[in-house]
Amino acid sequence: MFGADDERIAWAEGYVGLLSTIGIERGIIGPREVPRLWGRHILGSAVVEELIPEKADVVDVGSGGGLPGIPLAIARPDLWVTLVEPMQRRVDFLGEVIAALGVPNVEVLRARADEVSPRGQSDVVVSRAVAPLGKLVGWCLPLARKGGVMLAIKGQGAALEVKENAGLIKRAGGGKAEILMCGESKLTDPVFTVPATVVRIERAR
Numbered sequence: 001m002f003g004a005d006d007e008r009i010a011w012a013e014g015y016v017g018l019l020s021t022i023g024i025e026r027g028i029i030g031p032r033e034v035p036r037l038w039g040r041h042i043l044g045s046a047v048v049e050e051l052i053p054e055k056a057d058v059v060d061v062g063s064g065g066g067l068p069g070i071p072l073a074i075a076r077p078d079l080w081v082t083l084v085e086p087m088q089r090r091v092d093f094l095g096e097v098i099a100a101l102g103v104p105n106v107e108v109l110r111a112r113a114d115e116v117s118p119r120g121q122s123d124v125v126v127s128r129a130v131a132p133l134g135k136l137v138g139w140c141l142p143l144a145r146k147g148g149v150m151l152a153i154k155g156q157g158a159a160l161e162v163k164e165n166a167g168l169i170k171r172a173g174g175g176k177a178e179i180l181m182c183g184e185s186k187l188t189d190p191v192f193t194v195p196a197t198v199v200r201i202e203r204a205r
């Protein structure tokens with residue numbers, strides 16, 4: 001996922017190091033997450049790159065400590081990734097991580113999803129653990145260009161969420177909604193790594 005490129009592996013290791021030190025001190029992640037950082041959080045985010053076209057402009061809504069946006073930026077140097085996060089404490093952490101690692105293709109924007117401007121221009125809008133799907137489509141789809149997509153990393157209830165929110169998805173401008181699994185062949189440890197279940201919705205209008 002991070003290839004055999006020494007620089008990208010060093011960035012990923014540096015990110016894990018920052019999350020497990022100042023990330024914990026500042027309450028960005030809980031201490032119990034440390035054993036799951038590499039598998040569930042870093043690799044479980046990076047595998048979503050399978051669904052992202054080359055040179056895409058990507059927005060990560062509700063990035064928190066940088067997930068999934070920072071692993072995606074590290075895994076895919078061809079992407080431009082904007083981390084959107086409203087909480088100043090988290091924005092400060094993200095700015096420090098980007099500066100400390102020197103990852104060149106990621107930026108942070110302090111905003112709620114509905115405050116992001118310009119709208120309707122991104123190729124891909126990603127999110128993980130941010131809001132129920134019915135709310136998320138109203139936040140993410142308007143940021144995507146027509147023909148662009150939102151990719152929401154969800155848990156096992158993804159199919160039910162899509163079914164129950166069919167009307168809201170359509171009203172938010174969504175077209176075809178699919179449930180896709182990422183990283184099934186790559187993430188094989190059942191405890192520490194879990195393939196990502198992703199809801200993919202095209203912006204139809």
Ligand SMILES: C[S@@+](CC[C@H](N)C(=O)[O-])C[C@H]1O[C@@H](n2cnc3c(N)ncnc32)[C@H](O)[C@@H]1O
Nearest residue numbers: 061062063064065067086087112113128129130
């Ligand atoms: C549970 S955290 C998840 C963070 C990260 N995506 C992850 O997977 O670890 C949810 C994040 O969404 C952010 N958030 C809440 N409302 C938001 C909104 N309207 N627009 C953008 N981000 C929002 C919160 O500040 C928080 O950082």
